[in-house]
Amino acid sequence: MSERKVILVTGGSGLVGQGIKAVIEKEEKRSDEEWIFTSSKDADLTDKESTKAMFDKYKPTHVIHLAAMVGGLFKNLKYNLDFFRMNMTINDNVLCTSYETGVKKVVSCLSTCIFPDDTTYPIDEEMVHNGPPHSSNFGYAYAKRMIDVQNKAYHQQHGCHFTSVIPTNVYGPHDNFCIEDGHVLPGLMHKVYKAQKDNSEFVIWGTGSPLRQFIYSLDLGRLFVWVMREYPEIDPIILSVGEEDEVSIKDAAQMVIDGMDFTGPVVHDTSKADGQFKKTASNVKLRKYLPDFKFTPMKDAVRETCQWFKANYETARK
Numbered sequence: 001m002s003e004r005k006v007i008l009v010t011g012g013s014g015l016v017g018q019g020i021k022a023v024i025e026k027e028e029k030r031s032d033e034e035w036i037f038t039s040s041k042d043a044d045l046t047d048k049e050s051t052k053a054m055f056d057k058y059k060p061t062h063v064i065h066l067a068a069m070v071g072g073l074f075k076n077l078k079y080n081l082d083f084f085r086m087n088m089t090i091n092d093n094v095l096c097t098s099y100e101t102g103v104k105k106v107v108s109c110l111s112t113c114i115f116p117d118d119t120t121y122p123i124d125e126e127m128v129h130n131g132p133p134h135s136s137n138f139g140y141a142y143a144k145r146m147i148d149v150q151n152k153a154y155h156q157q158h159g160c161h162f163t164s165v166i167p168t169n170v171y172g173p174h175d176n177f178c179i180e181d182g183h184v185l186p187g188l189m190h191k192v193y194k195a196q197k198d199n200s201e202f203v204i205w206g207t208g209s210p211l212r213q214f215i216y217s218l219d220l221g222r223l224f225v226w227v228m229r230e231y232p233e234i235d236p237i238i239l240s241v242g243e244e245d246e247v248s249i250k251d252a253a254q255m256v257i258d259g260m261d262f263t264g265p266v267v268h269d270t271s272k273a274d275g276q277f278k279k280t281a282s283n284v285k286l287r288k289y290l291p292d293f294k295f296t297p298m299k300d301a302v303r304e305t306c307q308w309f310k311a312n313y314e315t316a317r318k
């Protein structure tokens, strides 16, 4: 019989953590695994003593580390120092406590928005440190990149199996649906919801032409579970749909319109900035490991998320 695993998820109350939780509860339960989903109520991970107390309480053998200070463009621009210091401290506390308490494997979460600004496409795992990140979020980006530096150093010096994954834009239930400072898809969902309620027009900011790769939080959850159980490397792995599944913001907005059953007028406000035209990431490495993994069709996943938002409007983050 295999040894019993206690898998502690930091940031377990957030969008990504709840995606993993849904997958574990519905599809992937194993009798030799105990999963513990924690939030800032369990520990303030910027505090080493608090972090240590949580590890002492749950005694994890494995850790999925998601907790982070996260935010949209505006928040990043304003608080680069806070993003850097908070995330460096959280990551250092979680990795160091994992090492000190003998955790066997840690999977941390990077992001495709930490890659060099001046780059060739598609982006792949080898390029993480190849130049400065976009100036808008350098605090967040450098703190995330240091996770990869720490993983390599913990492995080299202590033989630890600490690794990381790099998801593209995540969406799904439990997202932050704030219009001003949230991510693009949940923001669009909230705007359509309001337009529907107020009988007004739905305004899409920008031209709608930029391209993005979106990943449904439940698909990401399934991939996280696989990485935790099977992925053997220290080097990061990009978790993304393929380059061919990149969609324009305009197409994504149409999926939201359909998912919300919105029938009112739609207009583009082209005076608003478009942002980067594309950030295409390669999922070749993922496909080498999992050639048959099936991503949920985006229009189905968008509809599910829209329905969740409608049903949970009062309590959703917005």
Ligand SMILES: NC(=O)c1ccc[n+]([C@@H]2O[C@H](COP(=O)([O-])OP(=O)(O)OC[C@H]3O[C@@H](n4cnc5c(N)ncnc54)[C@H](OP(=O)(O)O)[C@@H]3O)[C@@H](O)[C@H]2O)c1
Residues within 6 Å of the ligand: 010, 011, 012, 013, 014, 015, 016, 017, 038, 039, 040, 041, 043, 044, 045, 046, 065, 066, 067, 068, 069, 070, 090, 109, 110, 111, 112, 166, 167, 168, 169, 170, 171, 174, 175, 176, 183
């Ligand atoms: N969303 C995306 O599109 C995306 C894309 C790529 C990578 N990621 C990465 O995925 C991870 C999870 O992101 P998410 O979108 O799920 O974020 P989220 O929904 O905002 O959740 C953040 C989580 O971190 C916890 N947390 C924050 N500060 C903490 C602290 N000081 N101590 C303990 N817990 C703390 C929060 O706990 P409370 O609920 O108690 O506040 C929450 O569980 C992050 O590392 C992020 O960088 C996200």
